[in-house]
Amino acid sequence: MTAVNELLDNVKNRLNLASDMALAERLTVTRSLVSRWRKGDTPLADERIAQICALAKLDGPTWIALVHAERATTATERALWRLMLDRLSAAAAVVALVALSMPGLANAKTAQIQAVSGAENGGMYIMFKILQGWLARILPTPRLLRWHGA
Numbered sequence: 001m002t003a004v005n006e007l008l009d010n011v012k013n014r015l016n017l018a019s020d021m022a023l024a025e026r027l028t029v030t031r032s033l034v035s036r037w038r039k040g041d042t043p044l045a046d047e048r049i050a051q052i053c054a055l056a057k058l059d060g061p062t063w064i065a066l067v068h069a070e071r072a073t074t075a076t077e078r079a080l081w082r083l084m085l086d087r088l089s090a091a092a093a094v095v096a097l098v099a100l101s102m103p104g105l106a107n108a109k110t111a112q113i114q115a116v117s118g119a120e121n122g123g124m125y126i127m128f129k130i131l132q133g134w135l136a137r138i139l140p141t142p143r144l145l146r147w148h149g150a
Contacts, residue, residue, distance in 0.1 A: 003066040004044050011056040062088050
């Protein structure tokens with residue numbers, strides 16, 4: 001499956017749209033344009049990817065990098081886009097670690113954590129517990145952080 005098709009399918013699922021026609025109506029484009037995107041006859045512009053991602057609350061920069069990595073015509077270009085994807089993933093991991101190391105979040109209730117994650121299976125809660133244990137081993141306690149003025 002191409003990145004564009006995967007993106008369009010993700011958007012349809014998130015918005016509970018039954019068909020590409022419903023997706024086209026939501027994006028205010030023709031059904032044939034969605035079909036041309038899917039076939040690769042018409043490239044999906046970065047601005048349109050950003051619009052689609054915003055509509056479905058998906059990570060636009062990651063999807064843009066995925067689409068460009070797939071479209072790359074040379075190995076060097078493909079490697080560059082893959083490097084950008086790796087860096088985006090690393091940045092997201094750092095943001096998650098910082099957010100989870102905040103004392104207020106450490107005391108959050110399980111239901112609140114699951115509500116933030118949007119996952120009904122508790123995946124965020126499991127990740128939170130794993131990271132919480134890891135952070136407890138590598139970071140000083142919040143009381144020590146306050147004492148040192150951090």
